[in-house]
Amino acid sequence: MSETFQTDSRQMLGRLRAVLAEDAGGQTRLDQITRLIAEEMRTEVCSIYLFRDEDTLELCATEGLNPDAVHKTRMKLGEGLVGRVARTGRALNTDNAPATRGFRYMAETGEEAYSSFMGVPVQRLGEKLGVLVVQSREARHFSEEEVYAVEVVAMVLAEMAELGAFVGEGAAMSARHQQSVLIRGATAQEGAARGHVWLHEPRVVVTNLIAEDPDQEIARLNAAVEELRVGVDRMLSFARSGDKEQLEVLEAYRMFANSKGWMRRMEEDIQLGLSAEAAVEKEQSTARARMSQVSDAYLRHRLDDLDDLSNRLLRILTGQGNEAGVDMPTDPILIARNIGPAELLDYGRRLRGIVLEEGAVGSHATIVARALAIPLVIHARRITTEALNGDPILVDGDQGVVHLRPGDTIAAAFRDKMAMQAKAQERYASIRDKPAKTLCGRTISLTMNAGLMADLPSLEGSGAEGVGLFRTELQFLIRSHMPKRAELSELYARVMDAAGGRRVVFRTLDIGSDKVLAYMKPTDEPNPAMGWRAVRVGLDKPGVMRMQLQALIRGAAGRPLSVMFPFVAQRAEYDAARAEMDKALARERILGHPLPETLELGAMLETPSLAFAPDSFYENVDFLSIGGNDLKQFFFAADRENERVRRRYDTLNVSFLTFLRSIVARCEASGTPLGFCGEDAGRPVEAACLAAIGLRNLSMRPASIGPVKSILRRTDLRELNRIIEEATARGDQSVRGAVMEYLRGKF
Incomplete structure (x- = not known):
């Protein structure tokens, strides 16, 4: 890089700093900058295009093009050469713009006289803000040094936009980090929360951009x-x-x-x-x-x-971003691109809500957030660049929506929503100790899902009859090394102690797919959700399964023990897993350790294949639990991590309910206890329909037990079953419409 070029570049940045230091409005600054760059680059044209929304660029300042086109000329992302630069995030340099792929002539700008075109993206940390363009009449291909110089200027423009340098007279840009922002994401954990932003990784704001030495x-x-x-x-x-x-x-x-x-x-x-x-x-x-x-x-x-x-x-x-001297707000809403389960557990129940720019429905963080009953919104694009520590924020986990720096009207409506939810919780508390007995006399057993010791206090507060699913993998996921057998047996003993004699169903290690252990070599699979996971891993790594089964036996210490194996697809897998338990029991007997007073060994029905297993399987298994989340995605061939398709298929679809009925019928014929666990068990309307078709045990997050119990106590399952059968006979695709009409008439 030549000394002359370096001197010229420093001169241009020095002039730019002088412009930015003047007391002027945003539009005046942009106009001065385009004039300055055109002079320094010896071009007839310099233009700045900025994003008005995610898909639209607007000409906000120009030197050389028709000034009447400013704030009038707009183009979509990818449209024309400017839109192409914005879409790709890469510089475009050509000495014959009209002959370049993607060229679009905009008559109102008067740019037909200019042959050369060089455009560079204005972007900050991956966030696209606009495009900086220089043009000239002569067929000029700009040198690498010239392109580099304009990229440096574009970077300064992006930083100055972050600092609000272009706000004011002319409204070239809106004031960043001051206006209200609505961000639509996806629901990972229901609930509503109001609080103030706490950034997991605080933003560093660079204020001194240009230096003389x-x-x-x-x-x-x-x-x-x-x-x-x-x-x-x-x-x-x-x-x-x-x-x-x-x-x-x-x-x-x-x-x-x-x-x-x-x-x-x-x-x-x-x-x-x-x-x-x-x-x-x-x-x-x-x-x-x-x-x-x-x-x-x-x-x-x-x-x-x-x-x-x-x-x-x-x-x-x-010196920014260090936690020393920075106090977390009393009502923190955690904002992050992504976060691991151990980091989330460090925050614990202090958090009111969580918003992630990335994340996944079945991720480790989501599992922990559900365990802690913290509202969570994922796929919230731009949240880490829009939010600042201390910003007021509203999180609607039910709708997957975030209101950052909300206006008074939105804030008031949100307060009303939270007040209504609080009143509903009071109503649920009044029936906490009452059975989930329907109007037709059926009693449905409602149990809770858990995975942490922190969940267990919810047994009393929620009115759950026990733990229908204890996810044992969380203790593996939050560690950087394989837990020891003694650590696990101590944990399982504490879980059973906290349950106070209520039944706890321990699910053996369910890893693979989206749950990958940090200390286990990852496998490169094209479709991990249907790959090497859960019981398949346990049977291929029998040492790990045996160690966990021994820990469960020791944790039970002579008490009744219920264990179920996840993702069983055929009888042979269940038989092999049961044989591992037999080996573990034999070893514990030899060592003189007490054996469980009673032992139940069940399986999770998460694959359609297990629904068609031989009768002998249903006769031999001690109990079955339908894993609704996985079973639904495999039944409809719709990946539950894919936002495009996962909401397309309804749990109350006639085909799916008919399939579930067939499982209920097989279990009734063989006398096999059957339950249902998953997100749908905790949704009141879905839960009522599941009970109506014959499911008598539903396991859900603790916060859902009150709403589900409330609707069941006011429902006649025979009437609801009739509504479902009539909708099925009519050929409806889903029974939801008919069921909702029936429930509205009753409540």
Whole structure:
């Protein structure tokens, strides 16, 4: 990179800083910037296009094009060369714009006279803000150094937009982090919460973007990088006794921290006139942009490593984002791109709600959030870039909607909704100790799902009759190493102690698919939900299954024990798992440990194949529990992690209810106890229909027991079954409409 070019670039950034320092409105600043860049780049045209919404770009300032087109010319993402730059997030440089693929002529701008075109994205940490364009009459192909210089300016523009430099007269941009924002995501845990934002990874705001002394900034950068490297080496020294995979991750981390290419690029940015912080963030934005283009999981993880290192380096340089001296609000709503189960458990029940930019319906964090009964919204796009610590926020987990910095009208409506929910909870508390006895005299057993000791106090408060599903995998997921048998047996004993004699059904380790242990080598499977998971892993790794079964026997300490095996697809798998229990019992007997007073061994019916197992299976299994979440996704061939299809298929679909009836009939014929556990068991309308077709045990999250019990106590299951049968006979696709009409008439 030539010294002349570096000098010119610093001169342009110096002039840009002077413009930004003036006391002027947003539109005036943008107009001055386009004029400045056109002069410095020796082009006739410079234009700035900014996003008005996620899909629309607007010409907000120009030097050289028709000024009447400002705030009038708009284009969709991907439309024209400008839209192409915005969509791809990459620079476009051509000396013949009309002949370039994607060119769109906009007559109102008067740009037909200009042949050359160079556009670069204005983006910050992966968030697309707009496009910066220069054009000239001559057929000019801009040099790599010139493209690089404009990219540096675009980065400064993105940072200044973040700081609100273009707000004011002319309304070039709305004030960021001040206006109300509605973000639509997806429901992962129902419930409503009101509070203030607590960022899991606090944002670092760079205020000094342009520096006059490159040598001083490079010295600051080198000192910060050295501190970063020392920190990474310290992490490695602590992890030396850890597992191989953890060491490999940290070694990759150290490799990036010592990357000469990374340092060289940041030093080049500084030589052009950026501060050390701005140089780090420019390279971080580039890495984030690459992430959106990379499909290979390994490469994405490596880019994630670089992104995380950049955040650490920015915190060292700015002193921002350190938790010391920053108090969590009394009503925190946690905001994060993603979060692991152990980190979420560290926060515990202090959280009012959780909003994740990524996340998944069946992720570890979702499982923990459900266990803690904390409303959770996932797939909330842009939440980490929109939210600031302390912002007021409303989380509607029922609708999968987030209101950030809500207006008075929305806040009042939300308060009313929460007040109504509180009144409903009072009503549910009044029937807590009463049975779920229907108007026709049927009593439905309502039990709760659990996975943590923190769940067990809900047994008393919710009115649950026991634990219909205790997820044992959470104790494996929140650790960085395999738990010991003694640790597990102690936990299982405490669970049974807390249950106070109520039945607890322990599900053996259900890992695989979306639940991958940090210390277990991941398997590359094209469809993990239908791959090596749950009982399949247990039977292929009998040592782990045997250890867990022994821990369960020891935890029971002579008390009744109920165990069920997950994801059984055929009788042979259940028989093999039962044989492992027999071996564990024989070993415990030899060791002189007390055996369970009674032992029930069941299976989760989550695959359609098990519904058609031989009669002998139904006669031999001690009990069955329908795993509604998995069974529904396999029945409809609709991945429950896929938002496009998972809501397309209704639990009250006639085909699915008919299928469930056939399972009920087989269990009644063989005398096999049958239950249903999953999200649908905790939805009052669905729960009533499940009871109407013959299911007598429903297991759900503790907060759902009150609403489900309330509707069951006011329902005649015989009448409801008749409504379902009539809708089926009519050929309705779903019975929901008929059922809702019937219930509205009753309540």
